[in-house]
Amino acid sequence: MVEDSRRIRVNGAELYYDVGGEGRPLVLLHDGLLDLRMWDDQFVAFARLYKTIRYDRRGYGNSSEQNRPFSDVSDLYRLLHHLGIDEAYLLGISNGGKVALEFALEHPGMVAALVLVGPSLGGYRPSDEKQRRVSEILSVARERGTEAGVEAWMEDPFYPPAKDKPAARERVRRIARENLPRLLSVPGLREEPYPPTIESLSRIVVPTLIVVGERDDRDNREIASLLASRLPRAEKKVFAGCGHLVNLERPEQFYSFVVNFLDERGLGSPSDPLPS
Secondary structure: OOOEEEEEEEOEEEEEEEOOOOOEEEEEOOOOOOOHHHHHHHHHHHOOOOEEEEOOOOOOOOOOOOOOOOHHHHHHHHHHHHOOOOOEEEEEEEEHHHHHHHHHOOOHHHHHEEEEEEOOOOOOOHHHHHHHHHHHHHHHHHHOOOOHHHHHOOOOOOOOOOOHHHHHHHHHHHHHHHHHHHHHHHHOOOOOOOOOOOHHHHHOOOOOEEEEEOOHHHHHHHHHHHHHHOOOEEEEEEOOOOOOOHHHHOOHHHHHHHHHHHHHHHOOOOOOOOOO
């Protein structure tokens, strides 16, 4: 149900994006390893209710590589301005959730609601255990190649879909194989906001849904609880049995929960039926 697949020049880079559907704008922000294809199922479903936008952030998928300092917030702002969108719902997973929070602070009038799935958080210090685990996986990729690195990710106890979800696991594996080489070859060029987001959470006053998987790692579950306690209009939903990528493990339940959250606050499109 893609109405439009295009590229746009922003801040010295080219971003690839899809637009589908009509209604209130909803932007889907992918995580830090995959790209816009992680939203394939949700994009089709959400486009029946909303004007749904997804894009490859700089350095991912079909967008330009990271070859100069850049701001994810500025990239998203330029994309929305190009599309003539003054206000949108932002749905971000992991690092995409981090971008959504940063955007809500810098452009509060452009955000109607947030949905944050296992979000990262600027200014939050990862545990030593998480830093060690991620470092070991990246070392495998650098020393033994992309294939070995992706398989190390797939054996992580928290990140990939459960082993009884073979189709979802294969999607993650396929997309990760394409993105990991680019991520390993790029130095840290992303500009981080100052002060860090964790110090400014009380300023984010839009309705916010925080989703986290029950078997996601301790840091992500802690961030979800911290956001639920500090964001003035937040609520948290824990998906039993899920890891980090809730939208891939429970796509139907995830979709329904997000739509209901928006509808109950008068933010969605309650007159439209749920997709069958």
